[in-house]
Amino acid sequence: MDFIYYLDILPYILQGMKTTLIVFSLTIVFSLPLAILLASLTTINSMILNKVISTYTWIFRGTPLLLQLYFGMYGLPAFGITLNRLNVAILIFTLNYGAYFTEIIRGSILSISEGQMEVSKTLGFNKFQTYFYIVIPQALKRSLQSISNEVITLIKDTALVAAVALNDLLRNAKEIVSRDYRIEAFIIVGLLYVLMSYVVVKISKRVELKYAYYR
Amino acid sequence: MLELRNVTKAFGEQVLLEEANLIVEENKVTVLVGKSGEGKTTLFRMIMGLENDYKGQINLSEKSHVGMVFQKYELYPHLTVLNNLVLPQRVVKKTSKAEAYKKSVKILEELGIKYLIDKTIASLSGGEAQRLAIARTLVMDNNIILLDEPTSSLDQENTRNLIELLSNLAKSKTFLIITHDIEFAKEVADFTYAIKDMKIIKHSFI
Numbered sequence: 001m002d003f004i005y006y007l008d009i010l011p012y013i014l015q016g017m018k019t020t021l022i023v024f025s026l027t028i029v030f031s032l033p034l035a036i037l038l039a040s041l042t043t044i045n046s047m048i049l050n051k052v053i054s055t056y057t058w059i060f061r062g063t064p065l066l067l068q069l070y071f072g073m074y075g076l077p078a079f080g081i082t083l084n085r086l087n088v089a090i091l092i093f094t095l096n097y098g099a100y101f102t103e104i105i106r107g108s109i110l111s112i113s114e115g116q117m118e119v120s121k122t123l124g125f126n127k128f129q130t131y132f133y134i135v136i137p138q139a140l141k142r143s144l145q146s147i148s149n150e151v152i153t154l155i156k157d158t159a160l161v162a163a164v165a166l167n168d169l170l171r172n173a174k175e176i177v178s179r180d181y182r183i184e185a186f187i188i189v190g191l192l193y194v195l196m197s198y199v200v201v202k203i204s205k206r207v208e209l210k211y212a213y214y215r
Numbered sequence: 216m217l218e219l220r221n222v223t224k225a226f227g228e229q230v231l232l233e234e235a236n237l238i239v240e241e242n243k244v245t246v247l248v249g250k251s252g253e254g255k256t257t258l259f260r261m262i263m264g265l266e267n268d269y270k271g272q273i274n275l276s277e278k279s280h281v282g283m284v285f286q287k288y289e290l291y292p293h294l295t296v297l298n299n300l301v302l303p304q305r306v307v308k309k310t311s312k313a314e315a316y317k318k319s320v321k322i323l324e325e326l327g328i329k330y331l332i333d334k335t336i337a338s339l340s341g342g343e344a345q346r347l348a349i350a351r352t353l354v355m356d357n358n359i360i361l362l363d364e365p366t367s368s369l370d371q372e373n374t375r376n377l378i379e380l381l382s383n384l385a386k387s388k389t390f391l392i393i394t395h396d397i398e399f400a401k402e403v404a405d406f407t408y409a410i411k412d413m414k415i416i417k418h419s420f421i
Contacts, residue, residue: 119289122263122282123355124307133306137293213335214292 009176009185016172017192020158022086023168024196027093027154032147034094035101036140040131042106053102060099066160068092073164089161097154104146108139141211148204155196169193216241217262217279217359217391219415222271224257231257233413234271239359244381244390246404248397248418253410255393259283259361262391275359279389282352283361288344296323296331296339296347300354307355315354322350326380342373346380359389366396378402 038053060068072088083091112135120130140147162171169189176185217239224232231254239245247255260266262273263283275281291299300319304310310318323329326346331339339347345365352360366374374396381390381403394400400407401420409418 113289115285115287115289116291118263118265119283119285121265123303123351125303129306133302134291134293141293211293214337 005182005184006188009180010188012172012176013169013185013188013192016167016169016189019086019161019166020169023089023093023158023161023166024154026090027097028151030090030094031096031098031101034098035105036136038098038102039105039109039139040136042102043109043131044127056095057099057102060096061103065092065096065157066163068096069160069163085164085166089164089166093154093157093161097150100150101143101147104143104150105139108142109135111142112138141214144204144208144211148200148208151200151204152197155193155200216274216276217281217389218272218274219258219262220272220274222258222261222269222273224254224261224266224269226257230413232269232410232415235410235413235415237408237415239389239391240406241389242385242387243405244385244392244403245406245408246400247391247393247408247410247415248395248400249393249409250395255410256286256363259363259391259393262361279359280355280357281359281361282355282357284345284348284352284363284365286363286367288348290336290339290344290347290351292336294336296328296334296336299336299347300351303351304354318354319350322353326350326353340373341368341370342376345369345373345377349380349384353388358387359391360384362390362392362394364394364396365392366394366399374399 038056041049042053069089069092072083072092073085076083076088116134116138117130120134125134158168159170161168162174167175169192173185173189177183219235219237221234221236222232223230223234237245247258249255257266261269262281291302294302297316297319300322301312301315304315304318305312320329320332323332326349328343328346328350331343331347336344336347349360349362365377369377378399384390385405392400392403397420407418407420408415410416
């Protein structure tokens with residue numbers, strides 16, 4: 001074991017991990033509220049709104065994330081929108097994951113019984129209050145499993161940001177491997193990905209357990 | 216007071232009520248008996264404003280507030296027993312936290328289910344869940360309470376307890392109950408009605 005070598009490459013790998021974690025966490029922070037909002041909007045039965053939202057989820061779920069990143073990088077400037085590469089990555093990841101989360105949460109909202117909404121109405125809740133206090137909390141709980149699966153996928157998908165020339169975990173490792181002709185960097189990042197997945201699994205298990213008191 | 220005047224309700228071709236009339240007396244238990252499919256639950260939904268496509272009038276006196284206990288209770292499973300009572304007060308009535316807690320505890324006490332206060336909804340028995348559903352309409356200051364098939368998922372002992380509870384509460388509250396349980400109706404009713412030929416008529420037990 002060549003500890004000096006590990007110490008030598010680790011800072012560069014961790015620097016990549018920082019980018020990975022930024023993209024990962026900001027994607028979650030932005031895409032979940034977006035999805036909750038869009039999923040709720042689909043239930044007010046406006047034809048135009050439904051069309052717009054379903055077109056959005058269809059496009060973003062129906063095309064490769066990599067293509068979407070390329071489009072964000074090279075296509076947006078053609079429309080006069082110029083963002084730095086990190087912001088492009090966060091925007092595209094948010095839209096992509098927002099589309100998946102929207103469909104998951106929409107399904108859960110539809111599975112909440114009509115009775116819950118009716119009883120709320122008889123108690124005097126307005127529509128917004130019924131959604132905010134009654135429907136969405138229950139729908140999120142029902143979505144937990146599917147959302148945590150997507151979050152684990154997101155960890156691995158972050159490696160795609162290399163496509164917009166961002167130095168993430170995997171890209172930095174690859175640079176080291178190409179430079180040194182040694183594969184230890186890959187092993188280290190493999191372990192780091194597994195570690196991140198492990199943390200997500202642990203957290204989601206804990207959250208699931210916390211809300212296991214009702215179905 | 217609650218009054219139905221010349222109420223007509225149809226689903227397409229099928230007429231459920233035609234020019235039906237009913238007066239629900241204050242602080243009494245009024246029971247509407249009959250089989251399912253006669254439009255009794257629909258009538259409740261009309262009174263509660265969940266079903267608005269009908270002809271005629273449903274009148275409430277100025278100080279009347281109607282609440283309904285659903286057949287399946289429809290408690291909020293993500294909230295504790297206490298919060299099932301606190302949340303509606305906080306959200307709808309903008310009651311202060313302290314006030315909402317105080318009132319909830321008082322009503323839980325009155326209904327004899329204070330021991331459930333921190334329980335989850337999933338852990339309640341059928342009888343307990345029903346009491347909580349009644350409590351939830353009471354914390355919202357409703358004085359007319361509709362019960363939809365209240366004995367449908369109760370055993371004999373719980374049915375007994377319900378009859379006792381209703382006779383206590385009816386000193387200060389008005390109840391309108393729909394049921395197909397004739398024995399229960401006999402025990403609990405001050406007035407009994409049935410739907411016949413699309414009218415609401417007085418019913419006498421033979």
